[in-house]
Amino acid sequence: MGERTEGEIRIGELIGRATQAWADNDAAAYAAEFAEDSDYVAFDGTLLRGRKANRELHAGLFDGVLFGTRLEGEIESIRFVTDDIAVVHGTGAVVFAWQREASKGRRSRNTWVLHRTAGGWEVTAFHNTRVRPVPSGGLIVDLFSRYVRWRTDRARAN
Numbered sequence: 142m143g144e145r146t147e148g149e150i151r152i153g154e155l156i157g158r159a160t161q162a163w164a165d166n167d168a169a170a171y172a173a174e175f176a177e178d179s180d181y182v183a184f185d186g187t188l189l190r191g192r193k194a195n196r197e198l199h200a201g202l203f204d205g206v207l208f209g210t211r212l213e214g215e216i217e218s219i220r221f222v223t224d225d226i227a228v229v230h231g232t233g234a235v236v237f238a239w240q241r242e243a244s245k246g247r248r249s250r251n252t253w254v255l256h257r258t259a260g261g262w263e264v265t266a267f268h269n270t271r272v273r274p275v276p277s278g279g280l281i282v283d284l285f286s287r288y289v290r291w292r293t294d295r296a297r298a299n
Contacts, residue, residue: 148262149219152227152255155262156216164211166203172196175264176256182268184249209238214249227262229253233269248272 155174162170172195175181181189189195199207214233221227231251234243254266276282 148221148224148227148257151262152219152229153216155255155264156229156231156253159264160212160214166208166210168196168198168200168203171199175267179264180266184269184271207235210235211238212236213243214251225257227255227257229255232272246271 159171159174162168162174172192175192175195177192178190179192179195181195183189183198187198189198203210212233213236214231217230217232219227219229229252231253233249233251234247236243236247249269249271251267251269253264255262256265
C-alpha cells in the first residue's frame, strides 16, 4: 500500500507539472511529461504520435487560440494495473485568461496511461473527450428516436 501511495503522489506531481506548463504556455515543458513515443488524442479527435508532435501542436496552440489559457480540473481516480503502469481518470477544462472558471461546454474527461521508468513516471497515452451527455426525454429526442427506428426498419427490409 505504501508504494502505491508514493506512486499516487508522484503521478499527482506529474499532472501538476503538466498543468503548470500549460499555464506557462510552455509546450516543451508540457510535452516533456510524455514518453518519447506517446500517443495523444485531443478532444477533437486529433491523434498525435510522439513527444515531438505533442510539442509542435501545443506550441502553435499556445501561440494562437490557447494563448494565455490555463487548465482546471481534478484527478478522479488512479488505478494501478501493475506497480509500473497506472490508469488515471480526470476532469479538465481550458480556461481563458478573462474567465474566472471554465464554461460548462469546455468540460472534458480524460484518461492518462502512465508508465514508471528508471527516471520516474511518464505519460504513455492520453485521451481527452468533451463531456456531452446524450439528452434523454423531450420532444426532439422522441422524434429522432422514431426517425432512427423508421430508417433502420427500411434498411433491414432492403
